[in-house]
Amino acid sequence: MGDQIGRGEEFEKKAEKKLTGWSLFGSGKYEDAADLYDKSANCYKLSKSWEKAGAVYIKLANCHLKSESKHEAASAYVDAANCYKKISPQEAISCLNQAMNLFLEIGRLNMAARYCKEIGELYETEQDFERSMDYFERAADLFQSEEVTTSANQCKQKVAQFAAQLEQYPKAVEIFEAIAKHSMNNNLLKYSVKGILLNAGLCQLCRGDVVAITNSLERYEEMDPTFSGTREHKFLADLAAAIDEEDVEKFTSVIKEFDSMTRLDAWKTSLLLKAKNALKAKEEEEDDLT
Structure with a gap:
């Protein structure tokens, strides 16, 4: 485990060095750093260092944003959220929100709906039914716009159930x-x-x-x-x-x-x-x- 943490730190340092170094091709350094951050995050995951892995995935997302790769950035935020789910639901929600907004920007409404629903589920486990209801409502609208009727209905039923719980x-x-x-x-x-x-x-x-x-x-x-x-x-x-x-x-x-x-x-x-x-x-x- 300790060995994996050491390797993760090494890859992370190399990534930081790439970013601070000069590059003839501007986007090239971001792509190189992204590759190193990905390796670093994997090492942290193998050592179950979820906080370190989550933080590196956020750095990876920022690298992708610098090189205008919004889909990859959104996916990195999802990876970060999956790490944070194990230690901090609030951090996971924050990362999923970033992913959802990026998927909306690039017109991937089905993906945005999926992560909107996931945020609703996290708020549900936190017993925050008001916020959960808001996200399930948004997810239902997004699924409906993509004509994914079954998923839209599941989300609507959740909204109705929370509404009843809130009287x-x-x-x-x-x-x-x-x-x-x-x-x-x-x-x-x-x-x-x-x-x-x-x-x-x-x-x-x-x-x-x-x-x-x-x-x-x-x-x-x-x-x-x-x-x-x-x-x-x-x-x-x-x-x-x-x-x-x-x-x-x-x-x-x-x-x-x-x-x-x-x-x-x-x-x-x-x-x-x-x-x-x-x-x-x-x-x-x-x-x-x-």
Whole structure:
């Protein structure tokens, strides 16, 4: 390991020397230095010196920028980000932002979308849902502009999920319903519609407006005629009835029954818990009044 660090430092010094030296061909010294920086970064990676490797990849990116090689510079920033991911998510985000902006400049929108999405994922692991939502939203727009519909929908669903977590239910409902409507016209995507409508319905439940929930279910039946015969539709209708009757026990047993057949993920569970707590609070409030 120590040997690799020594070799990395040696290549790095040689690169610095190239850059400070005089060259008949201006761009030549940047290309030579870039080659040495690349070797240096590889040595640091082999020794798991992630901070040193990341810093050298940034120097490599700057070399490529000096010689007007924006694609190579963006790729070097991505390499830097991959090193920083292991030690500093914030540094990784900074490098990915640089890469994303360069890919946008050279019209590589698909690549820009990919790294925009990756930034969203890093913010998600940092529990910064506001920023994560912003980047997933941008990624969705970029994927959409390149007609990469599946990736665009995945990003939009993330935006809707974060909106619900931040209790921005109308926004979440609007996004889920738009995805469902769009997916109905696509043979590959239409089978996912019942799951998306379930997500939209759960966001409506958290708003606690029984009339809005009932109206939504009617709309979903019109949107997808097969929806009324699904387990997801029955689940939402039964939950709506329990809320209407202000029956916490019924609400809980409906969830248990559905979960025994179709496992509820953490996101759905957290929304159902919010709806249940709101129902409980309402029940207790009415008990206090009597």
